[in-house]
Structure formats: C-alpha cells, structure tokens
Amino acid sequence: MSENPQPASPLTDRVAAAPRYSERLWVPLWWWIAGLVVVVLLAVEVNMGVRSLVKWVPFVLLTPLAAWALVWLSRVRVEVFDGIGGAPGELRAGRAHLPLDAIARVAVVPGTAKSAALGRQLDPAAYVEHRTWVKPMVLIVLDDPDDPTPYWLVSTRRPADLAAALTRT
16 A cells, blocks of 8 residues: 655755754753653652552653653754755744745844843744743844744754854855
8 A cells, every 4th residue: 555645845845855054952951850850759759659559660651751751842953954956945943944035134142132032022923933941042034025924033052053054045
C-alpha cells in the first residue's frame, strides 16, 4: 500500500535543503536538573502515599514524562534557508514561514530591552516567537503592504548571526 505524499508549500519547494542558519531553542541545562529533582520528589511522595506500590515504578513512569515535557518545550527551531533558482530564501521560526524578500530591515533586541519590546512597545499585530529562557531577540520589520503583520520578534541565542543570515543576499 503506497502512501500519498503531503503537498509541500510553495515556499518550501523553492528553498535549499540545508539551512544557512539553524538554531534550536533548548531549555537551559538547569531546567533538566530541576526536572530530575521534581521527579525524585514526586516519586518519593507517591511511594509514601501508596505503600503497596513497587518503589521504582513512580521513578520509571515520571522520568520519561519530565524528559518529554522538557524536549517539548525545546521544540522550536529558527532557521534561514537560501532560495533555489532565483526564488527568495525563507525564515522559519517555529511553524511560521517568512520569505526573505519581505524583510525591510533587521535589528537586534538585547536581553536588557526585551521587556520593553514585549511590553508597551509591542504592536498587537506583530508575530512573536518568544521563549522566556532566551534573553536576546531579533526584530524583523516587514515590507509587505498586503500583510497586516508589521514586524516579527524572534527569540535567539545568537542574534548577530541570525541578523547577518537574514540580511545576506
């Protein structure tokens, strides 16, 4: 039985297979340590409450659950792809895609200015791909009159590299 391939988006068909910039927004290392501590505390609590349960069962059940939760929180990738055959490249932030020819300018938002960028200065129509554990961001101003989104704010640990990848032609 053959499977029907999923139709790809028009932008995805016109970009290179290997990104020129790629980053996964992993949770910090100390979150993994904190997750392990939470697993141990919960497993001990369950063992104290259910005396007939085998002692290792809560540890075995809770450890993969905590690991899954941390990997799920780290699922967001930020990637910049080159275009193929004269087609514009593409920025992918999470599940959103943006053609590079729609970008007017790019600015780095340092971690110290993040709360201002996400606070009163934030336009409600802006697209935000934000992770609290990643301090710096990149502001991507769009030049598309048909798009109601004025700009994107994307979390990144390497804002200068991302800005350079977005502005390189």
